[in-house]
Amino acid sequence: MRPLTDAELAGRTDLQHRDDIERLVVEFYRYAAMDELLGPVFAAAHVDWPEHIATLTDFWSWQLLGERGYQGNPLRAHEPSHERTPFTDAHFERWLDLFTSTIDEQFVGPTAEMAKVRARKMAFAMRRLLTGRHGDHDEPTEPIWPTTRAGSG
């Protein structure tokens, strides 16, 4: 990713609406799909991009804006299978690097900060659950997702 110009930095806003979340998701997967490490994972999964982008927009709109809508099971979606070898630490690190730098490139503000914190917690928790390892000492050990759905209680 190239360094941002002053004009680009000045033009950033926070993640406020579903449209912003969708833009984040689109930009993130643009980088992820082209990435030398992550790209082959998505290619091997034969990802239906319009559907995946809609699902991930639902997921992050739930996480960051509290909107209902996401119906999936993220952990199951990342389990190794006969078609997919397990993700390594390098995959998780790259995923997090790209997600964080996409946010910094496009957005600034409290929700953008929360997105980075949530992504980091979820990536470490997901890694721990999928690999059975306990990971770094300073990483969170609380449940992977907020246990209540937005609007459920």
Ligand code: HEM
């Ligand atoms: C090692 C890093 C990661 C890789 C390589 C990866 C890759 C994938 C792939 C291949 C899918 C399935 C797409 C499809 O079949 O359409 C998927 C789904 C998904 N991923 Fe990841 N992912 C990673 C980390 C994460 C993290 C850390 C999060 C959450 C913060 C996340 C959130 C999701 C969600 C919500 C789905 C959709 C699940 C559903 O179907 O409901 N991923 N990911």
